[in-house]
Amino acid sequence: MTTPAYIALEGLEGCGKSTHTKRLGEHLNAVITREPGGTRIGSLLRAILADTENTDLDRRTEALLMAADRAQHMAEVIQPALTRGQHVVSDRSIYSTLAYQGYGRQLGTDALLSISTWALNNRLPDMVIYIDVPTDILNERLAKRDLDRFEREGPEFFARIAQGFTELRNADPSRWIVIDGTLPKDDVEADIRTKVLDRLGE
Numbered sequence: 001m002t003t004p005a006y007i008a009l010e011g012l013e014g015c016g017k018s019t020h021t022k023r024l025g026e027h028l029n030a031v032i033t034r035e036p037g038g039t040r041i042g043s044l045l046r047a048i049l050a051d052t053e054n055t056d057l058d059r060r061t062e063a064l065l066m067a068a069d070r071a072q073h074m075a076e077v078i079q080p081a082l083t084r085g086q087h088v089v090s091d092r093s094i095y096s097t098l099a100y101q102g103y104g105r106q107l108g109t110d111a112l113l114s115i116s117t118w119a120l121n122n123r124l125p126d127m128v129i130y131i132d133v134p135t136d137i138l139n140e141r142l143a144k145r146d147l148d149r150f151e152r153e154g155p156e157f158f159a160r161i162a163q164g165f166t167e168l169r170n171a172d173p174s175r176w177i178v179i180d181g182t183l184p185k186d187d188v189e190a191d192i193r194t195k196v197l198d199r200l201g202e
């Protein structure tokens, strides 16, 4: 049997991560989960993090709540699934913290990397699928929905995050798989599946 893998999907809001987390997870018979919010405690933290009333949430508090969610997620969902021999497919991961809090909120990545690595008990994702969609297309998609606390930020915030994701990918190319997210959904799904199965050796 293939060694169970921890696979994360990353990208900006509206890129299609949630759809493709579900489709890939179902194909692999994996545990399908997300950050923040993959556990009961995580759902409570997600509600604080997404609430548009929380305009006074300090950026370090925000980063620590993301790390707290991640610690609970590793302990309760990810590690037990891998130990049972099941793949894990997660909508977002530590790399969202590095991009959003590190670059978007301009906290830098050094402290965040060590806090999140500690929260994960050193178990980083084996593979990161980055769904790449230009920000002008994403803005059109976002215009059609109710926005959470992050989605209400301005274009500079998202430009910094996009730049952050680019730098993170370039610094660690063997872990990342970049997918063209502008293609039709079924083509994106097929591309992700082919590349992941290839990496898994299945």
Ligand code: TMP
Binding pocket: 013, 034, 035, 036, 066, 091, 092, 093, 094, 095, 096, 097, 098, 100, 101, 150, 151
């Ligand atoms: P979503 O796009 O999956 O609904 O994620 C919720 C929001 O949380 C999204 O705007 C990205 C943000 N986020 C961070 O800022 N840092 C993190 O570590 C994670 C996991 C998400």
